[in-house]
Amino acid sequence: MLEVENLWVRYGTVEAVRGVSFSVPAGSIVSLIGANGAGKTTSLRALTGLVKPGAGAARFESRSLIGLAPHQVVSLGIAHVPEGRRLFPKMTVLENLTMGAYRRSRADVASTLTMIYEHFPILKERGRQRAGSLSGGEQQMLAIARALMSRPKLLLLDEPSMGLSPIMTAEVGKIIRQINALDVSIILVEQNAMLALTLAQYGYVLQTGQLVMQGKAQDLLRDEGVKKAYLGL
Amino acid sequence: MTFALFVQSAIVGVSLGSIYILMALGLTLMFGMMHIINFAHGAVYMLGAFVIYYIFFQGGAPYFAAFVASMILLGVFGYLVERSIYRPIKGGIEPTLVALLALTTFLQAAGYPVFGQLDKHVPPVFPGTRNILGVGISVERLMIIPVAAALVIALYLFINKTRLGAAMRAIEQDKEAAALQGVNVHVVNGLAFAIGFALAAASGALMAPIFKLDPMMGEQPLLKAFIIIILGGLGSVPGAILGGLMLGLIDSIVATALGAEPAFLLSFVFIIMLLLFRPTGLFGYAS
Numbered sequence: 001m002l003e004v005e006n007l008w009v010r011y012g013t014v015e016a017v018r019g020v021s022f023s024v025p026a027g028s029i030v031s032l033i034g035a036n037g038a039g040k041t042t043s044l045r046a047l048t049g050l051v052k053p054g055a056g057a058a059r060f061e062s063r064s065l066i067g068l069a070p071h072q073v074v075s076l077g078i079a080h081v082p083e084g085r086r087l088f089p090k091m092t093v094l095e096n097l098t099m100g101a102y103r104r105s106r107a108d109v110a111s112t113l114t115m116i117y118e119h120f121p122i123l124k125e126r127g128r129q130r131a132g133s134l135s136g137g138e139q140q141m142l143a144i145a146r147a148l149m150s151r152p153k154l155l156l157l158d159e160p161s162m163g164l165s166p167i168m169t170a171e172v173g174k175i176i177r178q179i180n181a182l183d184v185s186i187i188l189v190e191q192n193a194m195l196a197l198t199l200a201q202y203g204y205v206l207q208t209g210q211l212v213m214q215g216k217a218q219d220l221l222r223d224e225g226v227k228k229a230y231l232g233l
Numbered sequence: 234m235t236f237a238l239f240v241q242s243a244i245v246g247v248s249l250g251s252i253y254i255l256m257a258l259g260l261t262l263m264f265g266m267m268h269i270i271n272f273a274h275g276a277v278y279m280l281g282a283f284v285i286y287y288i289f290f291q292g293g294a295p296y297f298a299a300f301v302a303s304m305i306l307l308g309v310f311g312y313l314v315e316r317s318i319y320r321p322i323k324g325g326i327e328p329t330l331v332a333l334l335a336l337t338t339f340l341q342a343a344g345y346p347v348f349g350q351l352d353k354h355v356p357p358v359f360p361g362t363r364n365i366l367g368v369g370i371s372v373e374r375l376m377i378i379p380v381a382a383a384l385v386i387a388l389y390l391f392i393n394k395t396r397l398g399a400a401m402r403a404i405e406q407d408k409e410a411a412a413l414q415g416v417n418v419h420v421v422n423g424l425a426f427a428i429g430f431a432l433a434a435a436s437g438a439l440m441a442p443i444f445k446l447d448p449m450m451g452e453q454p455l456l457k458a459f460i461i462i463i464l465g466g467l468g469s470v471p472g473a474i475l476g477g478l479m480l481g482l483i484d485s486i487v488a489t490a491l492g493a494e495p496a497f498l499l500s501f502v503f504i505i506m507l508l509l510f511r512p513t514g515l516f517g518y519a520s
């Protein structure tokens with residue numbers, strides 16, 4: 001469903017992503033793991049038009065993503081939950097959700113909202129509360145729910161476990177599985193490699209902008225190098 | 234100061250404040266979303282007044298039609314400025330400020346050969362006075378208040394109740410996150426330029442029958458609007474409204490009682506005091 005080939009991104013003189021290739025089969029969860037500054041976030045940003053790649057190709061359902069603006073990428077069916085959640089803190093929970101459906105008609109929004117509330121009952125309860133006043137876990141739930149409001153075929157999640165307690169992290173993991181079960185493909189970027197590789201079918205390991213390893217998630221979990229470098233075992 | 238004089242200058246103050254508010258709201262909207270200060274706002278005010286001169290006075294069109302034309306023409310101009318100046322600069326704040334300053338200078342300098350060296354006057358649209366609390370108030374001045382109030386309410390409803398308004402609030406809070414929800418940030422920024430310019434044009438159009446017209450006429454209200462958005466906290470709408478009213482009242486009441494220079498001085502003293510005690514302005518966020 002998504003094919004990325006030889007992607008290069010630089011910020012000024014910093015080469016953040018150097019020739020990365022990966023692919024996401026329809027219906028799967030694929031994970032990108034790596035240490036701080038490995039280029040995970042930058043790779044996602046290049047896919048959704050937040051940064052312009054210097055070279056490379058990215059095709060989603062055989063349409064090129066290169067050169068598209070973020071709003072055009074959304075229309076193709078890709079939603080991006082950015083690092084740090086990036087909610088609209090002064091808007092209410094409901095307004096944040098409505099923003100997620102910005103490009104869709106009002107009639108569609110109501111039915112999606114019903115579906116979202118089934119998965120995230122807490123967001124219904126907190127509908128009139130400002131997003132900025134939610135707890136960290138609730139904010140992450142809202143960020144994911146907001147992205148789902150566009151009814152994406154592919155969801156990009158950048159460090160959804162960041163700053164969350166182990167209990168909340170497990171909760172987020174459960175939600176990611178549920179979303180995937182609804183036939184939404186997922187790219188999961190995580191520093192928490194254990195979580196990422198437990199959820200994903202396939203994983204890619206990035207190091208200083210380059211792909212250093214890839215494989216089935218269960219194989220990566222057993223790999224001695226991965227264990228030592230990313231799983232703290 | 235007699236009671237009559239006080240009532241009169243208070244009402245003139247509110248009417249003056251209404252103009253300042255219209256100017257400041259556009260500046261605040263553009264600053265909140267793009268972090269730019271529109272130096273061209275005064276020149277747009279001036280153009281708004283000249284549209285009234287040509288379409289209403291010279292062209293003989295009804296004042297209301299000329300007023301709407303002034304807002305539309307300069308609103309379109311605002312959109313084009315976003316398109317041709319702000320967008321190509323790609324968010325660079327300093328280059329944008331320099332470009333806006335250049336645009337301002339160009340519009341003012343071009344004003345002299347185009348509009349002529351002599352001051353222009355627009356005849357009264359609403360002549361006469363009206364009795365309020367036993368005091369005669371110029372209807373021309375009075376009419377500014379409901380028109381400005383209607384524009385402020387329309388802006389409020391647009392920003393808070395419509396989809397595009399929500400997109401503006403989203404950009405103000407997080408431009409990238411707004412883009413990721415599907416907002417075409419360029420178009421919505423262009424809309425903010427259009428609204429800001431249209432409000433400045435409305436201010437100029439309302440003042441055209443009251444003050445003389447010349448290419449530099451926008452500098453004074455622009456300065457006031459700058460003061461107000463600092464006073465009210467950059468990007469704060471309620472702050473701009475309260476700040477505008479306060480400054481209008483100071484300008485009018487103090488100027489009537491003590492003269493124009495003390496009023497000018499006092500408004501600065503007032504701001505310095507306010508910034509000393511509340512460094513982010515009246516409604517500013519510490520962010």
Ligand SMILES: Nc1ncnc2c1ncn2[C@@H]1O[C@H](COP(=O)(O)OP(=O)(O)OP(=O)(O)O)[C@@H](O)[C@H]1O
Nearest residue numbers: 011014016034035036037038039040041042043191
């Ligand atoms: N806006 C920017 N300007 C300049 N350099 C940047 C910018 N954003 C990221 N970088 C650099 O690009 C490289 C890759 O950063 P990126 O954020 O993609 O890494 P990451 O894998 O997501 O890291 P983390 O796990 O800390 O989120 C780093 O060296 C970083 O310093």
Ligand SMILES: [Mg+2]
Nearest residue numbers: 040041042083
């Ligand atoms: Mg990152």
